[in-house]
Amino acid sequence: MTILSLTNVQKNFGETQIIRGVSLDIVEGEKHAIIGPNGAGKSTLFHLISGRYQLTSGNIRFKQDQIENLPPYEIARMGLARSFQVTNIFPRMNVFENVRCALLWSKGYRYSFWHLLGRQRELNDKAMDVLEQIGLKDKALLPSGELGYAQQRALELGIAIASGAELIMLDEPVAGMSHSEAESSVQLIRNITEGKTLVMVEHDMNIVFDVADRISVLVYGEIIATDKPENIRANPKVQEAYLGEVPSA
Amino acid sequence: MAMLKKSAIWIAFAVALLGMPQIFDTILAISILNQMAIAIVFALSYNMLLGQGGMLSFGHAVYFGLGGFLSVHALILIEFETMVFSILWIPLIGGLFGLLAGLFIGSFSTRKAGTVFAMISLGIGELIAASSLIFSSFFGGEAGISGDRTFGPTFFGVDFTQNIDIYYVATFWVFLATLFMYLFTQTPAGRMANAVRDNPERAEFIGYSARKVRFISFCASGLFAGIAGGLFALNYEFITEENLNAATSGRVLLMAYIGGLGYFIGPIIGAVILTLMNSLLSNYSELWMLYLGIMFLLTVMFLPRGFAGLIMMHQVAWVRGTLTLLIKPYIITGVPAILFTLTAILLIEMSHTEDEIFHFLGMALNTSSSVTWVVALALFGCTFFATRKSLGQLNEAWETANAISKDEQT
Numbered sequence: 100m101t102i103l104s105l106t107n108v109q110k111n112f113g114e115t116q117i118i119r120g121v122s123l124d125i126v127e128g129e130k131h132a133i134i135g136p137n138g139a140g141k142s143t144l145f146h147l148i149s150g151r152y153q154l155t156s157g158n159i160r161f162k163q164d165q166i167e168n169l170p171p172y173e174i175a176r177m178g179l180a181r182s183f184q185v186t187n188i189f190p191r192m193n194v195f196e197n198v199r200c201a202l203l204w205s206k207g208y209r210y211s212f213w214h215l216l217g218r219q220r221e222l223n224d225k226a227m228d229v230l231e232q233i234g235l236k237d238k239a240l241l242p243s244g245e246l247g248y249a250q251q252r253a254l255e256l257g258i259a260i261a262s263g264a265e266l267i268m269l270d271e272p273v274a275g276m277s278h279s280e281a282e283s284s285v286q287l288i289r290n291i292t293e294g295k296t297l298v299m300v301e302h303d304m305n306i307v308f309d310v311a312d313r314i315s316v317l318v319y320g321e322i323i324a325t326d327k328p329e330n331i332r333a334n335p336k337v338q339e340a341y342l343g344e345v346p347s348a
Numbered sequence: 349m350a351m352l353k354k355s356a357i358w359i360a361f362a363v364a365l366l367g368m369p370q371i372f373d374t375i376l377a378i379s380i381l382n383q384m385a386i387a388i389v390f391a392l393s394y395n396m397l398l399g400q401g402g403m404l405s406f407g408h409a410v411y412f413g414l415g416g417f418l419s420v421h422a423l424i425l426i427e428f429e430t431m432v433f434s435i436l437w438i439p440l441i442g443g444l445f446g447l448l449a450g451l452f453i454g455s456f457s458t459r460k461a462g463t464v465f466a467m468i469s470l471g472i473g474e475l476i477a478a479s480s481l482i483f484s485s486f487f488g489g490e491a492g493i494s495g496d497r498t499f500g501p502t503f504f505g506v507d508f509t510q511n512i513d514i515y516y517v518a519t520f521w522v523f524l525a526t527l528f529m530y531l532f533t534q535t536p537a538g539r540m541a542n543a544v545r546d547n548p549e550r551a552e553f554i555g556y557s558a559r560k561v562r563f564i565s566f567c568a569s570g571l572f573a574g575i576a577g578g579l580f581a582l583n584y585e586f587i588t589e590e591n592l593n594a595a596t597s598g599r600v601l602l603m604a605y606i607g608g609l610g611y612f613i614g615p616i617i618g619a620v621i622l623t624l625m626n627s628l629l630s631n632y633s634e635l636w637m638l639y640l641g642i643m644f645l646l647t648v649m650f651l652p653r654g655f656a657g658l659i660m661m662h663q664v665a666w667v668r669g670t671l672t673l674l675i676k677p678y679i680i681t682g683v684p685a686i687l688f689t690l691t692a693i694l695l696i697e698m699s700h701t702e703d704e705i706f707h708f709l710g711m712a713l714n715t716s717s718s719v720t721w722v723v724a725l726a727l728f729g730c731t732f733f734a735t736r737k738s739l740g741q742l743n744e745a746w747e748t749a750n751a752i753s754k755d756e757q758t
């Protein structure tokens with residue numbers, strides 16, 4: 100079953116066409132990687148899906164609903180969570196608060212000013228669970244702006260996955276991490292997206308071929324191929340675009 | 349345990365509020381205490397915007413003033429027996445009107461934070477202040493409007509003729525307002541206000557409309573500013589355009605900033621300091637506004653986290669028990685620093701005065717004699733260098749007191 104469906108999505112910035120008619124179906128439960136050279140429009144595509152940018156034309160459907168041009172908060176409430184390529188956290192709040200805030204809406208608190216957060220046992224336990232998962236439990240009370248880079252990336256991930264959304268979109272979640280940090284993050288991503296749908300932009304081909312069920316290749320705002328990893332590897336168009344960046348074995 | 353500690357703080361706060369007039373019981377003291385009470389609620393309500401919600405407002409006096417005007421009108425209605433209830437509840441009327449104004453103005457002003465919000469708040473402030481002079485049936489023109497709090501039913505025999513009666517009314521409302529403003533910070537709406545302050549964009553991706561989060565804080569802030577306005581109406585029994593104009597808005601910003609935006613208690617400290625300066629300093633010097641300005645500048649430059657931040661800086665040393673190491677260094681720096689401040693004040697006052705003989709700290713100084721000036725200037729220079737030189741040892745002591753000891757590192 101298709102959970103997310105893009106039909107002829109286009110995005111212009113001024114005169115320049117950045118996304119040139121992308122159509123893509125994401126199947127429920129799959130792990131889908133989007134690859135492509137820098138500046139291809141991967142992040143822009145994420146922004147269009149998650150409501151940060153308005154579409155120039157086209158349609159996006161999430162589950163049963165048209166979501167193009169809805170504000171981000173409405174899309175998020177429907178169960179689509181995302182992370183950002185450039186770390187995007189709440190720097191003056193501590194690590195625990197960052198994660199707890201990310202949980203609030205999905206736990207039904209909405210804009211409540213009559214619940215005292217300190218008393219919400221289940222919510223607080225859940226937030227601690229997420230911290231445990233992302234390995235930041237002992238940093239819970241530190242202002243998140245004071246975390247190191249890799250830890251901020253972990254928190255970025257934690258905020259995205261906290262709410263337990265059905266569809267999780269991660270934009271270069273392990274970029275800039277050391278090899279071992281990346282490895283444990285990938286393991287973490289695998290664990291938390293168990294039974295969920297994942298769309299991920301990633302540059303490291305080993306990770307992509309390791310995690311993804313299907314891969315889409317985006318080049319200059321167009322998807323030139325969507326297929327299983329082994330077929331993508333063999334695809335001559337992809338090889339041309341990537342000039343041997345794809346591991347051949 | 350944490351619960352117990354928190355309750356203890358609130359009980360201490362209540363005891364402090366109730367105990368103040370026992371210790372400071374002169375007429376002047378009671379009048380200052382009343383002003384403080386009003387300022388505390390007002391400054392805390394302002395910090396819901398700036399400190400908690402990241403909204404820089406230049407027009408917060410609007411909600412204070414409108415609450416105050418409606419409260420004076422309520423006093424008038426009580427006086428003419430159109431309404432019958434104890435004036436104890438007047439601040440609630442002020443609060444409701446502040447909330448109403450917040451609902452209306454917030455519905456469009458909270459769309460954006462940053463410069464746009466600041467400019468809109470400035471514009472609204474000017475608009476309301478100008479309107480208050482135009483619609484004189486409600487605002488009373490330049491003279492403002494006045495009421496009389498001694499009508500209406502007594503409350504358990506209290507008829508509110510004395511300032512001290514109003515102090516206890518204020519205490520009741522200050523405690524309640526402070527408690528509720530604190531509790532607000534502990535709710536989803538209050539916490540999301542911090543999140544939106546830090547990063548409005550990301551807040552939207554976790555399900556919250558930044559605009560709506562700001563709107564809720566804005567309304568709550570209007571409510572509490574209105575309560576402060578109601579207390580003002582009870583205390584002074586009159587209100588004028590001055591109480592909702594830009595100068596009042598500026599003063600509440602100063603209070604919150606000098607106290608410390610990042611801490612809940614900051615605006616309380618700021619309100620106390622500024623009220624004291626306002627009411628005491630103004631008796632001694634015409635130039636107190638200048639000193640206030642200098643203090644604001646120094647705070648912005650050297651204490652970006654305000655006085656509350658200055659106090660909190662000592663937490664580490666307090667926990668380690670190394671605070672006593674700082675006493676001597678503080679005295680060594682403090683003495684020349686105080687002397688420097690005094691000579692600076694002396695020079696400023698001597699330049700300002702037109703009297704030939706200037707009285708300062710029990711000394712009669714001849715302002716037309718160059719000897720006085722030379723000595724004062726010399727003292728100014730010496731104390732400045734002494735203060736600067738002493739900073740080194742204070743720094744060292746600070747490092748020692750805050751250094752992580754070997755066994756803590758492991």
Ligand SMILES: Nc1ncnc2c1ncn2[C@@H]1O[C@H](COP(=O)(O)OP(=O)(O)O)[C@@H](O)[C@H]1O
Pocket residue numbers: 112117135136137138139140141142143144
């Ligand atoms: N807000 C914007 N305004 C104008 N151009 C943009 C904007 N955002 C992205 N672009 C351009 O769109 C192209 C695709 O960017 P991006 O989606 O970030 O690529 P990728 O994530 O694939 O590296 C780039 O050429 C970039 O300069």
Ligand SMILES: [Mg+2]
Pocket residue numbers: 141142143184
């Ligand atoms: Mg990108």
